[in-house]
Amino acid sequence: MLRIYKSLFLLFMAIIISSCSEDFLETTPTESIAAADALSTTANMKLILNGLHRQMFAQSPLPGGSNSRAGEHYFIPMFDVITGDLIHSAPGNGWMRGELQWTTHTDATSLSCEQLWYQRYHFIASANSIINKVAEDEPVVDEELSNILGQAYAYRAWSYYRLITAYAKGYLLTDPSSSPGVPIIMATEAPFESGPRSSVEEVYAQMEADIDQALKYFGNASAPDNKSHISINAAYGIKARIALSKGDWSTAAEAAEQARVGYPLLEESDWLSGFNTYDLSEVIWGGHVIDTETTYYRSYFYLISPTFNGSQNRGNPKLFNIERYNQIPDTDFRKQAVLPLAPNTNSAAANGQGGGYESDPNYDNSDDFWTAWSDVISTYGMTTAHNTHPYMHVKFLQKNPGTIDPDDVIYMRSAEMYLIEAEAKTMMGDISGAQEVLQEFGSSRDSAYDSSLFATQADLMEHIKFQRYVELYGEGFSYTDHIRWDEGIDLTGSGASEVYYQNGFMQERPSINDNWVFKIPQAEIDSNPNISESDQN
Incomplete structure (x- = not known):
């Protein structure tokens, strides 16, 4: 991570120049903005954020970045490939073969381990730069600046969520107060050094504080420009994901319900139209891919x-x-x-x-x-x-x-929020509450749906697992689902080839299988004086 902060100047310039907003691209000569002025105005802060919006889907312009694994466009399908939920029918041209065979995330030198780590810390560094600059200058926080700060805090929470759910043992499977998590980096000034691994509990506390702060700012913020920007609904969705992953069922249910307000469930024709646009009514957060900036x-x-x-x-x-x-x-x-x-x-x-x-x-x-x-x-x-x-x-x-x-690339839909709410209520023992949520969701997909058929906690959970697979297939949730549910992999009868899938065809459940945890990049161990080989997962 040391290399991220040593190249912070290049990071700011790359993010500014590659800003993804159509409006900014059309009206702002971003190449002319000096690095020293990158955070001097709210307009320039927006450019930093627009660079992050673009980073969610586009070819990486960042120092040390790899355009083969840039942004969420790669990691969303990857998290379904690792678990065998998104099944490959043939070797094809080799993309994600290592992921499905479990030879990539278990290799500290792999690009997937490295890029997931460094890209998320690039997001954190950018968010820190905005948050710290505002704290230093103490400007009047109007609606526009509230929007900027809300997004910065939300991006930081989301980034730590991506990191902690990949590079640490699942919160529900360990003692989070002593289990090693990931470094918490808050500073943007010299000496630009990373830190040691914080505990899982400490990282969750930081995520929760960040997303709550984001929601406070969004309460007084101007409206988002489009769905590529994080909105108050998306922030509630991030809060729901964080809470679900740690078993904070009440918070997960409440946040998920808030997140889906104003995003009605899709009708049949829209659901079957291809999930290729963020204009769909369910989409809370998504990347609007600009033709000139796609990775093709x-x-x-x-x-x-x-x-x-x-x-x-x-x-x-x-x-x-x-x-x-x-x-x-x-x-x-x-x-x-x-x-x-x-x-x-x-x-x-x-x-x-x-x-x-x-x-x-x-x-x-x-x-x-x-x-x-x-x-x-x-x-x-x-x-x-x-x-x-x-x-x-x-x-x-x-x-x-x-x-x-x-x-377009879809990051969050209201359908996910219904299923989070249903799972959280089920785990709280609120059977009727879970049935009510599922009935609203399920009847929008199945004309004969009847949630009363699932009358026990065990039956409801099995049904929710089924619904998450059918509804969210290909949207990148199965990896964290398996960890939260402590479920291993057995692809017998799935249609996957055991000969091709090799180690990925069958894996023990995460609580007894450390291979579910991504390896810390070897480059991080080599460059960070606070993390050694003994800290490796």
Whole structure:
């Protein structure tokens, strides 16, 4: 982390120049702003924040950054790949092979371990610069500055949440007061050194203080410019996630309920439209990807969408868990987002059944096999170079299918908040309260939904786990879900190939398996005098 603060000058300039707001990009000559003036006005503070908004999805311009793993566009699908929830049907071009085989996050020298760590600390350094500058200058905090400070504190809380849930043992699985967490960095002045690992409890206390401070500022803030900016609803959503991960059920339920206000659940046509825009009614927080700033072949849709015209998807359509699919009622429209009878046209398919009707158990002649493939291609707008596979998902669809055009990245939806609220109430023993929340949510997806069928805490929790998988598939929550629930991995019957998945096919539960914790980057151990090899996870 030492290198982050030594390059703080470059960090400010990179963030300012790469600001993501369309308005600022069109009206502000950001290249002309001197580093010494970066925090001199609220307008320039906004540019710092706009750089963070862009960092959430775009190619990394930061010192030491890697554009192959920049922003949330990579880490959202990664957290579903690690657990085997987002199933790869074939090796494809190799993207995330190490993640699904559990050789990446267990390797201290891997780019995934390094970039997740350093990018989140870049967010923290930027937030600190704004927070500390305002504390030093003591200006009048008007609506505009309240918005800026609310976002800065929320980004800092979110960043520590991303770090503590990856690089430390789960809060519910350890003694948080003594279990090592991550360094808490608050300063922005010399000597620019990082610190030792704080305890898990201390990091949670800092996150909670930050998100509560953010909410105070948002209470008197101007409205967000768009959904790329953190709003008061998004801040409540972050608070709900933090509380859920530590088992603070009451706070999680209350915050989740506040977060979803004003963001109505999607109707069938919108839910099935592809999740490619943050204009959907449920989206609380999301990145509006600007064409000139997309990562194209490193974008979220490149990694996850079956229609994207890239080698990752043409040769490796992503699969939905077969056992989970079979549990979805026919009255639930989300079942349409999976194609169980899509022919396996890929001769390199990991299950060894691809290439033609002879090896595909769903077809007994060539005409039916290729007609089925043609129907999928034409229905969803893929190219003739795209392969299909049984149980492939069609949840994430491009606005312009069969191209490399960018689409938005969704970070938070009200559907997640309903499910957080339901889980928290279930864990508190509020069975009727959980049923009521689930009924509102479930009936929006399933015309025959009846939450009263789940009348015990155990039944409700199993149902909520099912609902989180079906609803939030591909949105990056399964890793923290497995840790919170202390559930291991067993992909038997899922459709994943044991030969291909190797170590990732089966893993013991997190409470007895330290491999669930990401390795601290070796670069951090080598450069931080306060962290040594003995501190490694």
